[in-house]
Amino acid sequence: MNKNNLIRFAQSLVLLPFVAATPVPLGSMVLNTAKDTVQTVFIQKENIEAGRIIALNQALDQQAKDLEAKKAKADAIDGYFESHDMPLSGTGMKMVIEAEKNGIDWRLMPAIAVRESSGGKSDCIKVENNPFGWGSCKIGFESIEKAIETVALNLGGNNPNTEKHYDNKTTKQILRAYNPPSIVPHYAEQVISIMNDIGKADATPDTPASSYVPSAQTM
Numbered sequence: 721m722n723k724n725n726l727i728r729f730a731q732s733l734v735l736l737p738f739v740a741a742t743p744v745p746l747g748s749m750v751l752n753t754a755k756d757t758v759q760t761v762f763i764q765k766e767n768i769e770a771g772r773i774i775a776l777n778q779a780l781d782q783q784a785k786d787l788e789a790k791k792a793k794a795d796a797i798d799g800y801f802e803s804h805d806m807p808l809s810g811t812g813m814k815m816v817i818e819a820e821k822n823g824i825d826w827r828l829m830p831a832i833a834v835r836e837s838s839g840g841k842s843d844c845i846k847v848e849n850n851p852f853g854w855g856s857c858k859i860g861f862e863s864i865e866k867a868i869e870t871v872a873l874n875l876g877g878n879n880p881n882t883e884k885h886y887d888n889k890t891t892k893q894i895l896r897a898y899n900p901p902s903i904v905p906h907y908a909e910q911v912i913s914i915m916n917d918i919g920k921a922d923a924t925p926d927t928p929a930s931s932y933v934p935s936a937q938t939m
Contacts, residue, residue, distance in 0.1 A: 793826045797812035797830045797919070798810060806834070821876075822872045831914035831918060847861075854871050891912065
């Protein structure tokens with residue numbers, strides 16, 4: 721072996737222990753990366769679940785508030801009917817639900833019923849279950865509930881056959897279409913006065929019916 725080969729051989733022997741003394745911890749790196757990934761996924765999952773729980777609670781809270789508001793309005797209607805010994809007492813919640821479904825003031829139908837039939841005391845004579853005087857007292861219904869549904873649908877402008885009279889109208893305009901001043905003078909004003917007696921437009925559980933302040937929609 722010549723001198724140069726001998727030097728190269730000696731250098732290789734010196735380097736080998738150095739390489740062997742500093743191995744790359746590949747297994748440890750893989751384990752740590754996997755651990756971090758699991759923790760990240762777990763945290764993300766917890767955040768998603770927490771978000772869902774918060775959203776659900778908010779939805780439930782809103783539903784509870786909406787139900788309380790409906791009940792306050794229904795109580796105001798039924799309270800008015802009861803205080804005047806009117807047969808329509810107990811229909812308050814149905815009237816509120818149908819009014820909200822069709823986008824009309826919740827006090828409109830009970831007020832019309834009071835004006836037309838004293839709250840069911842003097843229904844149309846020739847037909848049944850029509851305390852609203854709907855169709856000039858020529859149209860009857862299978863039940864009071866069905867009458868409420870039909871009248872609300874029409875007053876809200878949701879019946880294609882009558883929408884031209886009621887769609888996109890204020891409460892006063894609806895009433896003037898329902899009974900024009902040329903036929904019954906001051907009809908709209910009379911019904912609105914009854915509406916004011918029934919309750920506040922935005923009645924809540926903390927707002928008594930007697931504290932009504934007229935809203936722009938009824939003017």
